Amino acid sequence: MTVYVVAQLKFADRAVYDCYQAHFTEIFVRYSGTLLAADENPQVIEGQSDREKVVLMSFPDEPAFQEWAQSPKYLKISEDRQAGADTVTLLVKGLGHRS
DSSP: OOEEEEEEEEESOHHHHHHHHHHHHHHHTTSSOEEEEEESSOOOOSSOOOOSEEEEEEESSHHHHHHHHTOHHHHHHHHHHHHHEEEEEEEEEOOOOOO
16 A cells, blocks of 8 residues: 655754755665655645645555665665754555455
């Protein structure tokens, strides 16, 4: 079942986050995920948000997501993401297909 990753970021140190972003694609493309959106000006429709960026990704299933998220190369660059931005990350299960 497809899973989606929603990351909402508020920058703490943009230069450090930019180091993460500079290496993200070269690692991400090695896995079976799809980058669906990366918006640095998300429009709040309802409620309040102090987040400055929203990223939306999909993976074929949760094991595929975990393979990427736990890969040594991603874990290494994610140190810059963690230092450069306060991030809320959600793993959302897609709707299953019924026969």
